[in-house]
Structure formats: structure tokens, C-alpha cells
Amino acid sequence: MKYITEMSESEILKLEGEDLEKMVQYKMALEGIKLLEKPSKPKYREVPEPDLELFYCDLLDSSYKFDSEAAVRTLVELIESSGVYTTSHEYSVDKDWAKPGLAKSYGNPRTIQSMKVYSVDQYDVCRSAFKDNAKLEKSYDDKLATYKKAYEEAEWIREEVNEAYREAWNNENLRQSMYQKFQQYLLLAENNVDIAMNFLKKAYHDECYDEMIEYIKERHSQEEKEEG
Numbered sequence: 001m002k003y004i005t006e007m008s009e010s011e012i013l014k015l016e017g018e019d020l021e022k023m024v025q026y027k028m029a030l031e032g033i034k035l036l037e038k039p040s041k042p043k044y045r046e047v048p049e050p051d052l053e054l055f056y057c058d059l060l061d062s063s064y065k066f067d068s069e070a071a072v073r074t075l076v077e078l079i080e081s082s083g084v085y086t087t088s089h090e091y092s093v094d095k096d097w098a099k100p101g102l103a104k105s106y107g108n109p110r111t112i113q114s115m116k117v118y119s120v121d122q123y124d125v126c127r128s129a130f131k132d133n134a135k136l137e138k139s140y141d142d143k144l145a146t147y148k149k150a151y152e153e154a155e156w157i158r159e160e161v162n163e164a165y166r167e168a169w170n171n172e173n174l175r176q177s178m179y180q181k182f183q184q185y186l187l188l189a190e191n192n193v194d195i196a197m198n199f200l201k202k203a204y205h206d207e208c209y210d211e212m213i214e215y216i217k218e219r220h221s222q223e224e225k226e227e228g
Contacts, residue, residue: 012168050116
């Protein structure tokens with residue numbers, strides 16, 4: 001099998017998407033890079049939703065959660081009315097301290113929030129499912145990491161193949177465009193090929209390299225033969 005850098009431009013122009021992918025895989029095989037399909041997410045065991053709603057706020061220690069919003073509110077009100085002082089800095093004598101109503105902090109530390117968690121009994125019911133799902137997730141992560149490593153190792157191959165393919169088509173599109181312009185000048189030159197070519201060279205000097213001129217002349221000659 002030819003690799004794309006070994007192909008002529010006319011051969012490259014005949015390639016399709018599947019051919020390009022096969023060529024990438026061929027080069028990967030030559031380079032010793034693993035051919036892997038991207039792993040799919042595993043199907044996890046179903047687990048019940050958390051059965052316990054707890055409430056908390058930042059003014060209280062974050063390790064304390066309560067099963068009643070009213071209880072949290074009562075504690076907050078008690079703290080604010082007790083003359084307690086807080087600081088937004090590390091605890092130290094030489095830092096500024098203030099009552100909670102004047103405390104320097106981000107956001108509102110008295111805002112009561114809630115979260116859903118598992119009770120001990122419910123967690124015991126779900127424990128085996130959690131373990132199985134953790135194993136599935138670990139296996140998936142390992143496979144995905146292996147796939148990504150191989151994909152990254154082959155990135156230069158995909159770039160090389162795609163760049164060669166794009167370049168071939170850019171050149172082909174340029175040839176078609178230049179030939180159409182030549183046809184326009186040919187009409188103005190009353191079918192005089194030399195005059196039309198001079199027009200083309202003056203207007204598109206950079207694009208009229210030797211291979212382009214040869215292509216235009218050969219194509220025009222071939223079309224004349226077919227029409228004759």
C-alpha cells in the first residue's frame with residue numbers, strides 16, 4: 001500500500017474519506033502505534049437517589065448539617081444575638097475581628113443551603129452498586145487514557161495525510177480556476193493561444209508557473225482534438 005507522500009497528485013485526488021482513514025491506520029501500524037476504537041461509556045448499575053435532605057450555612061462549621069431548615073435558622077439567630085466575633089483572616093490577635101453582622105466575607109454566610117445525601121441505611125443498600133460502578137469507571141478511564149495516548153501519538157500522521165490531501169485539492173482548484181480565466185482571455189484574443197497566454201501571465205504572474213502553463217496548453221490542445 002502506498003503512503004500519501006509516495007503518491008502522485010492525480011492519485012491523491014482520487015482518494016475518499018475511507019481511503020484517508022485507512023492510510024492513517026496503515027502508517028500507524030508501520031510506526032507501531034496501537035489501533036484502538038474510542039471506548040464507550042459503560043452501563044452502570046442503577047442506584048436509588050439520596051434519601052436524606054440536610055441543611056447548612058457557612059456561618060456554622062461546614063461539618064455540621066441539619067435535617068431541619070428551621071434548626072439552622074434558629075442557630076444562626078442565636079449566634080448573631082450572642083455577641084460572638086468572627087474574622088475573615090487566619091485566627092490571630094493582630095487581625096481585625098467583627099461581629100457576624102459586620103464580618104468581612106464573600107457572599108452571605110447566613111444563606112441557608114440544602115443538599116441531598118444518603119442515610120446510613122440507604123447507603124448500605126447501595127454499597128455494592130457503588131463499588132461495581134467504581135470498578136466500571138476505573139476500567140473505562142484506563143481504556144480512555146490508552147486510547148487518547150495512541151490518538152495523540154498518531155496526530156502527526158493525521159496532519160501529514162490531511163495536509164497532503166488539502167494541498168492536492170488546492171492545486172487542482174487553482175488549475176481549474178486558471179484554465180477558466182485562460183478561456184476568458186482566449187475569447188478576447190479571438191482564439192489566439194499565445195496572446196491569451198500573455199494576457200494570463202501579465203494578470204496572474206505568480207500563479208503562472210511552468211507546470212501551470214503546461215497544464216493549460218495540454219488541456220486546451222486535448223479539448224481542441226476532442227471537438228475536432
